[in-house]
Amino acid sequence: MIALLDCNNFYVSCERLFNPKLINRPVVVLSNNDGCIISRSNEAKRMGIKMGEPVFKVKHILRKGKVIVLSSNYSIYGDISNRIMNILKDSLSDVEIYSIDEAFFSLRGVNDRQKKCIYLADKILKWTGIPVSIGIAKTKTLAKIANRVVKKKKEYSRLKFNYKNVLEVKKDNDLEYILNNTNVQDVWGVGKKLSIFLNQNNIKNAQELKQCDENFIREKKGVVLQRTVLELRGVKCNYIETSLPIKKSICVSRSFGRKLYYYRDIRSALIVFVQKATSKMRKYNLFCRVITVFLKTSKYEKEVYSNSKTYTLIEPTIDIRLIWKIADDLLRNIFKDSFLYSKVGIILSDFYDKKNIQKSLIDYKSISETKEIKLMKTIDNINDRFGYGKIRLSSDNNQNFFSNSIVRNRKSPSWQMKTKYCSPCYTTRWCDIPKVKV
DNA sequence: TCTGGGGTCCTAGGACCC
DNA sequence: TCTGGGGTCCTAGGACCC
Numbered sequence: 001m002i003a004l005l006d007c008n009n010f011y012v013s014c015e016r017l018f019n020p021k022l023i024n025r026p027v028v029v030l031s032n033n034d035g036c037i038i039s040r041s042n043e044a045k046r047m048g049i050k051m052g053e054p055v056f057k058v059k060h061i062l063r064k065g066k067v068i069v070l071s072s073n074y075s076i077y078g079d080i081s082n083r084i085m086n087i088l089k090d091s092l093s094d095v096e097i098y099s100i101d102e103a104f105f106s107l108r109g110v111n112d113r114q115k116k117c118i119y120l121a122d123k124i125l126k127w128t129g130i131p132v133s134i135g136i137a138k139t140k141t142l143a144k145i146a147n148r149v150v151k152k153k154k155e156y157s158r159l160k161f162n163y164k165n166v167l168e169v170k171k172d173n174d175l176e177y178i179l180n181n182t183n184v185q186d187v188w189g190v191g192k193k194l195s196i197f198l199n200q201n202n203i204k205n206a207q208e209l210k211q212c213d214e215n216f217i218r219e220k221k222g223v224v225l226q227r228t229v230l231e232l233r234g235v236k237c238n239y240i241e242t243s244l245p246i247k248k249s250i251c252v253s254r255s256f257g258r259k260l261y262y263y264r265d266i267r268s269a270l271i272v273f274v275q276k277a278t279s280k281m282r283k284y285n286l287f288c289r290v291i292t293v294f295l296k297t298s299k300y301e302k303e304v305y306s307n308s309k310t311y312t313l314i315e316p317t318i319d320i321r322l323i324w325k326i327a328d329d330l331l332r333n334i335f336k337d338s339f340l341y342s343k344v345g346i347i348l349s350d351f352y353d354k355k356n357i358q359k360s361l362i363d364y365k366s367i368s369e370t371k372e373i374k375l376m377k378t379i380d381n382i383n384d385r386f387g388y389g390k391i392r393l394s395s396d397n398n399q400n401f402f403s404n405s406i407v408r409n410r411k412s413p414s415w416q417m418k419t420k421y422c423s424p425c426y427t428t429r430w431c432d433i434p435k436v437k438v
Numbered sequence: 439t440c441t442g443g444g445g446t447c448c449t450a451g452g453a454c455c456c
Numbered sequence: 457t458c459t460g461g462g463g464t465c466c467t468a469g470g471a472c473c474c
Contacts, residue, residue, distance in 0.1 A: 031442035038442075038474095054441040072442090099474045191472050222448060224472080251444055258439095300441065345443090418440095 001107045001136055001168070002240065003117055004143040007084065008131045008151070010101035011039035014080050015070055017129045018426045018434055026067040030055060033255045034071055034418045071419040075428040077101075083128050088120065096240045104140060104240050117166045136168035140238045141231035142175075144188040145206065149178055156181055179207035179232065189228040194221060206232060246351075247284055252277040253345025256415040259298070260341045266295065267331060269415035270344050271393055274327050277346050278320045279388075282380060287316035287357060290350040291323060293330035298342040305341075307334040315359060316352040319372040320379075323348070324393055 007013060011029040016022045026043035030036065037053050047065045049058055055069070062069060081100045088095045094106035107113045117134040124132050135146025149156050150167045158177060161167065169175045185195035187206050197220070203209050210232035218226040227237035252273040260266050270293065281288060294308035309330040317323065327346055352358075379391045424432035 033440095033442065035441050052442090056440040059440090102474075189472065193471065222471090224448065245446090247445095249445075253443070255442065298441075342441095417442095 001110075001113055001138060002140055002143045003105050003107055003113070003134050003136045004098075004140070004147045005088065005103050005105070005117075005120070005132050005134045006147050006151075007081075007101040008133060009039055009041055010081075010130070011072060011077055012041045012044075013130050014077050015073075015423055016041075017080070018076075019423065022068055026065055027070065028062070028067055029070050029072050030421070031072065032417055032419075033257065034420055035255065038072065069421050071422040073423050073425065075425045076423070079427045080128060080130060084124055084130060084132075087124055087127060091120065094240050094242050096242055104143065106240050107136065114163060114166050114168050117168075118163055121165050132165065134166045136166070138234040139231040139236050140240075141188050141228055142169070142234065145178060145182055145186075148182070148186065176207060179210060180205055182206040184209050187228060187232070189224060194225060197221065247286065248351070249347055249349040250277050250280050250288075251345060251347045252280070253294070253343060254415075254417055255343045256341070257418045258414065259301075260415060261339075263332075263335050265414050266335065266341055266344050267328065268413060270327060270331055270346065271324060273344070273346050274324050275320065275389075275392055277348050278318075278323055279380060279383070281348055281351070282318060282376060284351075285354065286351040287318050287354065288323075288348040288351055289313050289316040290348070291326050291330065292347040292349070293327050293334065293345070294347070295331065295334050295341060295344045297339050301340060301342070303339055305336060305339045307336075309333050312350070316350070316357050317372075318376055320376065320393065322372075 012022070012027045015027065015029065022041075024043070025041070026047060027041040028037045028044050028049060029039040031038045035054060037049060037051065037055060037058070040049055040051070044065075044067055047061055047067070049061060049067070055062070061067070077100060085095070085097050085103060088103055088105060092105045094108075096104040098104055107116065110116050113136050117136060121132050121134055124130060133147055133150040135143045135148070135150055137143040137146045146167050146169050149159070149169075150161075150165060153159075153161055156178060159174060169178060182205055183195075184190055184198050184203055184205055185192070187209060190198065190209075198204070198209065201212075203212050209229060212229065214226050214229045217229055230237050254269070254273070256269065260269075290310060290312050292308055292310040294306070296306035297304050311326050311330060313322075313326075331344070382391050383389065424434075426432055426434055
């Protein structure tokens, strides 16, 4: 049997840990750039605020309901997430960290599965303060559904719930009842497009999807959806992945705090993203061969433009100077005057381990300890010790960006994200650690 | 005024090979 | 009249996830 653990309203729950004023009040957390609502407290959900909704569309509800609005603070969420995952790993052998707030784990060999899960949920609540829900079933897809049922008990009023936050579906007729009362678009792996297709073919709920002709699904929509159908029938197609997957691409990109018109402004944003992407790549000890830069206007803009260019090197590289030079060229290639741009980004891909690098036949030199590698290591060491951005590529417009954590009043570069309502980094920055008066 | 970021996987089609 | 069979690799685009 497989269990899925999911933290309840995760970002809001994290914020509440350090700010008790948020408890029992409607709270929402916003996406980067304060654009959309991506986490809601139960109080906010009850007011009809939807997941993913742009803030400006629900301004009136937020104001009227005195909803507390927060920018997202990923250093807190990441840190709390690590603590929760470590608790799981301490008492289980097969844990797959599926996302920042979700984990699958195997319950093979466990006698009383619900008891074990209740114990884990209690421990997580006690040790971290985060409430969680756990669903248990034969496959990942069914565990996802069971988990959803725990969180939406009201929609399944005929079920008997023995526990507040854990559910194992044991009886066949219970499962049938659950699947009959779960819309097809709420099944894991069925998104907007597929649910439209399924509805048109008279498949409206999970039970109907389970019983439909899998060959028809395979032929029309491919193997992924076919697997979903099989998983609904209790046939395992997706297994628990305990080892970290090998990275296939690294992307760093942000929407600008305001629309940008000038090339030099966009360039000064890109140079920062390139540095983030390359330092991330070096953390994984990887070399990349393919570099992509993309640039776009908002899709809601009157004059829409979006373009990307890719460059493939002969030899994989780790050198930020080379990567930046190429990225800069690519940007110059796709930039066009007279658009109001909202976003630029870099994608590094086609990764190689140091040992598996195919050298150029023509321009051969030994890779093992070249100057580039030594230089990059030195940069990383200095930045680790003295703070990110102490050594970086130069760009005239970014002088204040890297010192902004200390001096907040200086003018920040024009592309920087909006984070108007950000809470302190309570657990990851020395000066933000909460003070307690006794 | 205002609409996130970072990923993965699959498929179809084209180009090419012998 | 009549034009093979079997395959790989690459890319773009579409779908999904949180």
